[in-house]
Amino acid sequence: MRRESRENIQMTKNGSTITCQLVTNTQRGSKSPSPTRAASSSPKRASSAKMSDSRPQSGKSKSPSPSRKSSAKSRSSSRKRDSVSPGGKKSKSPSPNRKGTSSASSRGRSAGKKKVRVKSPSRTQSGLKIRDLSDQGLTAVPPNLLAEKDLGIVNLSGNNLKTLPPEITRWDKLEKLDLSKNYGLRRTKANDNTSLPQEILTLVNLRELIISECNLQRLPTIIWQMTNLHVLDVSRNKINILVPEVGNLSNLRKINLKHTNITSLPPEIVYCQDLEEILLWGNKISTLPETLPELLKLKTLGLNYRDFCGQMDAMREKFLNTGQVKSDYIPQIVFDLPALESLDLEGTKINNMPETTNHGLRELNLSRNFLNVLPRSVYNLNHLTLLNLSDNQFSSLPDELGNLKSLTKLRLANNQIHFLPLTIGNLKNLKELDVSFNRLKRLPINIKGLKNLKYLHAEKNDLTAVPDEICELVELETLNLTENNIHTLPMRLHRLTKLKDAHVYDRYNKHGLWLYKNPLTTPPMEIWRTDKTEKIFDYLKKLAIIKTENLQRQKMLVLGESQCGKSTLMMGLVHGISLSSMEEDDKGRKSKQEDMEDKRRKSYESNIENLVQENGENQPESLPPTNKTEFIEQTIWKTENMVEFVINDFGGDDAYRISYPLFLDANALVLLVYDHSEYSKETHQTSIGQWLDLLSRYTPGVAIKLVGTKTDLCEDSFTVEETEDLVQELVQEHLENYLGKLQMELSNVEKDLKEAISSSNEEYMTHLRNLKEKLEYLISKPVKIIPEIATVSSQEGLPGVSKLINSIELLAIDTELFPHGQRCIPDLWNKLRARLKRRSGYYLSWEVVEKVASISHIKEESLESALQYLHDIGEVMWFKNNPGLSKILFHKPRLLVDLITSLYHHNFEEFFNYDENKIFMSMGKFNKDTFNEAVEIFVKYGQISRPLLSCLWFNHRLTDSKFTELLELMPYLDICYTIPQPEVPTGNNIKLPLMVLPWYNKEMAENDLVEDFEKSPPENIKPITLEYKFPLRLPMGVFERISACLQDYVLSRIDWKNAVYATLEDANFLLLCSASDLSSCDSIELMIKGQSESLPASSIRTISQIIANTLLKVEGLVWKIKAPKDAWLNQVIQFKRKDITTEE
């Protein structure tokens, strides 16, 4: 094979202008004959040759700039290679190797031919021995070789053998015999059979015979009896004629007839019906048998067309060039070989190509001809992967070009093309597009369809601009725009992250971004003349930010497992502070530690003394920060480039999970942070997976940037990159699984719908239709993962942080991700903001909001937009879509956070310290026993008495009226319920619950709860059961929220962690989770028992409405209700959002 390609190059170098190869079997892979690089005298041709040199070549195109990783990989693979034994298959090929030849043969000779050095002790796949005795100067086959058994391959090439001895019959298992370059085998007379003895016919397993370059003038006739042969190589013997007996070799698959001086093939060749490859290079072939297309398996036909063209004088060439003469010298049969995979007609001076029926063609090279149009049939070649039309006379290409969907390489260089067809965007598999040296004024916008394009050569055209759409080609590694008329580069060019280098060569190929010879002003020359695109991209990014008008503050949610490094990263991001500088600060602080402690205590004590103050805005000095974030840390941050963010850094502790949904926002940018140093397949679910699930449930479609922290703890940069790949892979898999589940559910629902049609159960059908719609909506709106993962460390120098800043700045100005992020805001809205902020209290009623709006001259119809804007930029919190809260405005989000933190905290143990914390005594009037009792009730059942609540809210310094106001507000947040206190105080209110937080309830329902419920009075009535099934599981906290919301409608209740039993006016019900572990709950059962046999309609309606309202707040949740038919028919099951009325 190696020699073949060398010949190929030689031929073209010899100046054969009419070289045509009809070649290639796809298995040859990278060894397929590369397009010739013949330099010609015309300047156009010369530049074309250069251009073609700049193309990536198969095999080496994979990684143009060896990243550390790939180099590490290659290091390991080379190590692997080294470890193969010297006799291993790879290193010791049984085929002759020229380089090794000379040295081996000289050594062989000096050894006096006596000792036969066996080079390859390895074995064939079938376990037979391989013996390489090439270039040993042998004049006879050594006896020890003849004595050997189980020989599979014998290489005797490059010796001086005259014949083979009869003893070769012992090689009964021989599969391959190489006798090439044994000039003594020469046979001159017709009946001279000495070179190959009759005994060779006994080698019935012989599949491959190489007898090339033996100076034979006639082939030994015995060959035509070796009908078991699959491969016959007789190349480089001047035999002049191939005898018809070749047709006897009915099993032949490959025949090599290169440089044999033959001028034709005998028609009998078609009897070799299994032929896949005929190599005829280097022969003056003048005709081909008409029967050739009957070889249905022929994939490779190697031909040299020199003689088909005959003598080409200048006049004839001119006629061909101008189309006055048609180039009909290439026999039609060439275009009629149905299995042919590669047709290479480079430089054959054709100006016309007939219709082709080579349906199997994968590669078609028509470069360096006089073509300006192609036959229609070419555009139907569905398997075509390479089409080379370079150096022709095309001025345009038809729309049908877009049909060639398998194309991976399209070369159109050196034509006169003015425009590309729009259909070019359909070539989704295209990896390489060469349109250099044409007359293109612009590139079509549809170019963005070429999602897999790696190389785009548009050198030397008339391009005046680069379309913005080019920035969508994120796989691009090379973009050559040299010698055009481009003044400005698109600002989003930085999206082409694989375009790392500029103006460099990868071997002989131009690689990366090439911009020379353009009148570029943006970026200026000192920026674009570089060898790394980073500098160019940085410039363009900054420009993009500066040019972005009306950029509004972007909300950012920082989520991730507790202690993964979120808050530390925020310190780096916002203040540029690393862990070590924090530690320095700490040291300084340490000496003052006791001082601080004292101060803290004093501050609290003084607070207790000055207890009550009317205004809730004046916050007491907060506790020195603990390590873990308390619920949410809010910061406003303006980058150096003036992009503003409001950061919500969430505490990752489980304690805050129930309250997350209040602060999640689909319009925000999510930084999903995980510990990169600890990441693995095993930790994926906790560190990333569960957060993706959470976001998919609450904020479908939200944009997520993954950030891996603590890279300083990773072994090395290679591990960092390897982990990055793993994250990409598992995140992709995670989302595919999620979408797969939705798809599966959708097909289930469609099936259910079909079945339900016959039941005429309209209400159930509507439920299913809603479900179907929801599923379709969710499938169309998966979370958007930003492709590039950021990896950072908060150690000295903050590696990776500035890159992260850069990338989130760009995300903020991305209008596709955040269409609301750039808008013109009326001045009045800012006035409204200021006025609202000046108000005191925890929240504002709608009445007050309207009043403030009216003072600020905000019209009623624009109030909603104004509030939404203030919500988006984090100035207020307005739960527009939450029925209970839509008419309330949290004008100071910090206070809402504090309020929630006072009830949900990761470290209550520290707070509940009776001896240390005097508020329990002073505020709650607890003694140690009553205190312990109150705390136990709280941590076990989530029940909080008034005195305990006063202590928890102590920090807020509430007046009685404020206390009551907040108490009324809290249930609207769905995280707790309150219990009205008896009008007449009943003694010790320490045990009397005032507020209940179902989240804290630790008591599990007994196993026989259902049985008990069934038996409960009235015993003779069977309960009705509704089952809510959640194919994607119920997110944490939802059951607790349902439990909280039930409160307003029940007369009495008993709560467990996983169940609620309650009484209503006309019924009792039991609500029960399928799994005792709420994090894996995939169904909830609602059992209702009425007073009589008739359906407890009003109760079902109320409870199912409460459940529906709570579930509907989780935008990405899907559920299916299973219920008795009569419940559906009576329309008592509620599944849409409605106000709840308890009356019938």
Ligand SMILES: Nc1nc2c(ncn2[C@@H]2O[C@H](COP(=O)(O)OP(=O)(O)OP(=O)(O)O)[C@@H](O)[C@H]2O)c(=O)[nH]1
């Ligand atoms: N070595 C190393 N340690 C880090 C890095 N970032 C954070 N840490 C340490 O990780 C621990 C947790 O960091 P935090 O930033 O508080 O974690 P968090 O994600 O905000 O945690 P929660 O607030 O509980 O959700 C601290 O002890 C940090 O010192 C880092 O880049 N390298």
Ligand SMILES: [Mg+2]
């Ligand atoms: Mg934190």
